[in-house]
Amino acid sequence: MTKHLLTTVGMERAELEGLLDSANEFSAVLQRAIPKVPALQGLTVATLFFEASTRTRLSFERAAKALSADVMSFAPSTSSLSKGESLKDTALTLKAMGADIMVVRHGATGAPWRVAEWTDCPVVNGGDGAHQHPTQALLDSLTIRNHFGKLDGLRIGIVGDIRHSRVARSDLYAFAALGAEVTLIAPPTLLPLDVTGWPVKVSTDLDEVLPELDVVYLLRVQIERGGSTVFPSLPEYVTGYGLTLERFSRLHPDAVVMHPGPMNRGVEIAPEIADHPRSLVLDQVTAGVAVRMAVLFQLGTGLVKS
Amino acid sequence: MIVIKGGLVLTPGGMVAADVAIEDGRIVDIAPDIEAVGEVVEASGCYVGPGLVDLHVHTREPGQEWKETIASASQAAVAGGFTAIVAMPNTTPAIDAGHMARFVTDRGRQAGLCLVAPAGAISLGRQGEHLAHLDEMWEAGVRIFTDDGDTVKDAGLLRHAMEYLVGRGGIIAQHAEDPGLARGGQMHEGSVSARLGMRGLPAAAEEIIIARDLALVRLTGCRYHVQHVSTAGSVELVRSAKEQGLPVTAEVTPHSLTFDHEMVMTMDPDFKMYPPLRTQADIEALRAGLISGVIDAVATDHAPHAVAECEVPFEEAPRGVIGLETALAAVMAAVGPDPELLFERMSIAPARIAGLERHGNRLEVGQPANLCVIDPAREWEASGFRSLSLNSPWKGQTMRGQVVSTIFEGRQVHQLVNS
Numbered sequence: 171m172t173k174h175l176l177t178t179v180g181m182e183r184a185e186l187e188g189l190l191d192s193a194n195e196f197s198a199v200l201q202r203a204i205p206k207v208p209a210l211q212g213l214t215v216a217t218l219f220f221e222a223s224t225r226t227r228l229s230f231e232r233a234a235k236a237l238s239a240d241v242m243s244f245a246p247s248t249s250s251l252s253k254g255e256s257l258k259d260t261a262l263t264l265k266a267m268g269a270d271i272m273v274v275r276h277g278a279t280g281a282p283w284r285v286a287e288w289t290d291c292p293v294v295n296g297g298d299g300a301h302q303h304p305t306q307a308l309l310d311s312l313t314i315r316n317h318f319g320k321l322d323g324l325r326i327g328i329v330g331d332i333r334h335s336r337v338a339r340s341d342l343y344a345f346a347a348l349g350a351e352v353t354l355i356a357p358p359t360l361l362p363l364d365v366t367g368w369p370v371k372v373s374t375d376l377d378e379v380l381p382e383l384d385v386v387y388l389l390r391v392q393i394e395r396g397g398s399t400v401f402p403s404l405p406e407y408v409t410g411y412g413l414t415l416e417r418f419s420r421l422h423p424d425a426v427v428m429h430p431g432p433m434n435r436g437v438e439i440a441p442e443i444a445d446h447p448r449s450l451v452l453d454q455v456t457a458g459v460a461v462r463m464a465v466l467f468q469l470g471t472g473l474v475k476s
Numbered sequence: 477m478i479v480i481k482g483g484l485v486l487t488p489g490g491m492v493a494a495d496v497a498i499e500d501g502r503i504v505d506i507a508p509d510i511e512a513v514g515e516v517v518e519a520s521g522c523y524v525g526p527g528l529v530d531l532h533v534h535t536r537e538p539g540q541e542w543k544e545t546i547a548s549a550s551q552a553a554v555a556g557g558f559t560a561i562v563a564m565p566n567t568t569p570a571i572d573a574g575h576m577a578r579f580v581t582d583r584g585r586q587a588g589l590c591l592v593a594p595a596g597a598i599s600l601g602r603q604g605e606h607l608a609h610l611d612e613m614w615e616a617g618v619r620i621f622t623d624d625g626d627t628v629k630d631a632g633l634l635r636h637a638m639e640y641l642v643g644r645g646g647i648i649a650q651h652a653e654d655p656g657l658a659r660g661g662q663m664h665e666g667s668v669s670a671r672l673g674m675r676g677l678p679a680a681a682e683e684i685i686i687a688r689d690l691a692l693v694r695l696t697g698c699r700y701h702v703q704h705v706s707t708a709g710s711v712e713l714v715r716s717a718k719e720q721g722l723p724v725t726a727e728v729t730p731h732s733l734t735f736d737h738e739m740v741m742t743m744d745p746d747f748k749m750y751p752p753l754r755t756q757a758d759i760e761a762l763r764a765g766l767i768s769g770v771i772d773a774v775a776t777d778h779a780p781h782a783v784a785e786c787e788v789p790f791e792e793a794p795r796g797v798i799g800l801e802t803a804l805a806a807v808m809a810a811v812g813p814d815p816e817l818l819f820e821r822m823s824i825a826p827a828r829i830a831g832l833e834r835h836g837n838r839l840e841v842g843q844p845a846n847l848c849v850i851d852p853a854r855e856w857e858a859s860g861f862r863s864l865s866l867n868s869p870w871k872g873q874t875m876r877g878q879v880v881s882t883i884f885e886g887r888q889v890h891q892l893v894n895s
Contacts, residue, residue, distance in 0.1 A: 280672075336673060364670045
């Protein structure tokens with residue numbers, strides 16, 4: 171059976187740790203004078219990004235190239251999508267051109283599963299709808315593990331637009347599997363409607379939870395979601411849920427701040443905090459390349475022709 | 477002459493073991509051991525009853541003939557045991573005037589397999605702004621009016637349509653979905669939509685509209701039919717309205733009686749429909765409502781979409797699934813094989829709602845010969861559909877209970893080929 175990375179739901183601790191260990195080995199590779207290994211030489215990684223995203227696509231491409239794979243990049247603005255080509259035909263076309271592994275980002279939930287079904291290529295979910303973004307969860311886990319040594323017993327608060335966030339849906343499962351205690355914190359209109367069975371606690375009161383947290387994970391917020399207003403105004407959001415300097419001062423002195431980017435400075439995060447030594451935002455970006463190398467290596471290593 | 481041999485026949489006195497003879501479009505004899513002359517339908521172990529009637533079929537013609545045509549829908553219908561179907565008016569252009577309704581009727585006659593009764597739009601072009609040509613459509617034989625696919629959201633417009641139709645006995649049929657609550661919704665709002673990160677349609681989106689419309693029924697006295705009831709709360713609203721004596725009827729789809737929202741975890745577009753698949757508790761309420769009669773009828777909401785249109789992610793897929801050919805077996809699996817119940821909910825009650833006098837009658841000598849023969853024990857695989865589309869949630873599954881023969885106005889229009 172073809173192996174994919176589609177979701178963190180159901181991923182076990184050993185599997186996650188194996189990928190994180192592998193990512194740390196690739197981090198060492200990235201520190202070398204020539205940051206490249208021939209692990210996936212001869213393979214082609216196709217990135218199919220149907221949603222605008224620069225950082226995630228670049229991160230995957232950087233990872234693929236550091237493994238000596240070739241890269242084919244598909245983006246809607248330069249593609250035949252404007253000519254009405256379907257997702258299925260696009261995926262089949264790239265496979266016919268020689269793509270061995272597909273990285274798929276799409277605005278619709280489940281799109282990477284459909285591509286996996288149609289092409290039988292290994293597929294990495296690069297983010298689908300508000301559903302899953304597993305490599306983000308891995309890079310966030312790696313960042314936290316490298317900072318604290320482990321996730322066991324850490325209290326992680328994910329703050330912001332949980333309802334529409336694939337980052338939150340992916341991270342919470344990975345964090346919980348690695349032993350952390352996860353709390354989702356948001357105004358009621360940004361919380362998922364039903365978290366039955368989720369390994370999390372839920373709160374609408376950031377100030378109450380704040381002093382207990384080891385990691386404050388902030389999500390990007392948007393006032394408009396699918397044509398409806400989900401909170402009254404940005405200033406009101408900041409008052410209740412923004413990480414202001416005042417709130418930052420009430421954090422545990424060892425606590426850190428994370429954000430998947432791109433940040434709304436001055437909304438969910440005060441600009442000074444974004445650049446503070448206890449902000450791990452750039453560590454997350456660095457971890458992203460190593461984690462994606464680990465994932466591509468795991469999916470691709472069986473495909474390399476000797 | 478057609479003789480149906482050896483079946484259990486639905487008569488005014490209940491199920492009776494008898495043969496049925498048909499000649500010149502009518503039932504001419506119901507008796508044991510009728511001599512087998514002419515066309516013989518072997519029916520031992522089968523139920524023989526009135527042809528099924530579907531209040532809710534999207535025939536797609538005119539405008540989307542690549543999905544389905546009135547002819548192909550008719551073929552699917554008779555394969556499923558239906559001798560009459562009500563064609564929804566959300567075509568392109570919409571059925572909102574007399575000549576459009578006559579077009580549907582005529583195309584149905586040309587296909588010649590079953591009765592195709594047009595439903596008419598409530599509003600011009602289904603735009604929800606001005607009344608459609610209700611008089612013209614009434615004259616053309618339309619009895620059910622609906623903007624199905626969309627809800628008539630303007631209560632003032634709906635009131636006028638009700639006031640206009642109440643004197644004639646017309647029926648307003650509503651696709652109940654509050655547009656504000658449903659906005660962007662892809663599936664039932666609940667634990668599964670939260671996990672998948674998809675926008676949901678809460679049960680309240682349906683119940684709010686039904687509750688509002690029932691207030692208008694109280695105001696106007698117009699007959700009102702709730703299409704594809706999907707929530708336990710809606711069943712309760714209908715029950716209480718009937719208790720108050722309001723002229724209200726309701727239908728439920730086979731898929732809502734069968735599948736719950738967990739099926740969307742497959743992200744297969746064959747499980748995308750509006751109203752969406754709900755919870756197990758809703759399924760139980762719908763089944764109980766159908767058995768008790770709070771829900772009068774099964775209606776398929778047969779909604780064909782071409783294969784290519786469904787080869788997309790769930791959220792981009794069109795809404796609806798086909799159902800004519802699987803309805804009977806699905807309903808039998810959901811509420812059991814009691815023939816009285818099946819014929820009551822799938823033929824007699826829907827025929828009365830739609831005002832189709834020649835259909836939905838217990839078999840008696842002299843009645844028009846619109847009937848079907850059902851083998852309740854026969855197992856078959858759901859494939860090889862006559863519909864032009866394949867979007868069925870039962871695709872590939874083994875089903876139990878199949879139509880052996882369908883007779884429309886005295887002609888055998890479907891006969892199961894033994895495989």
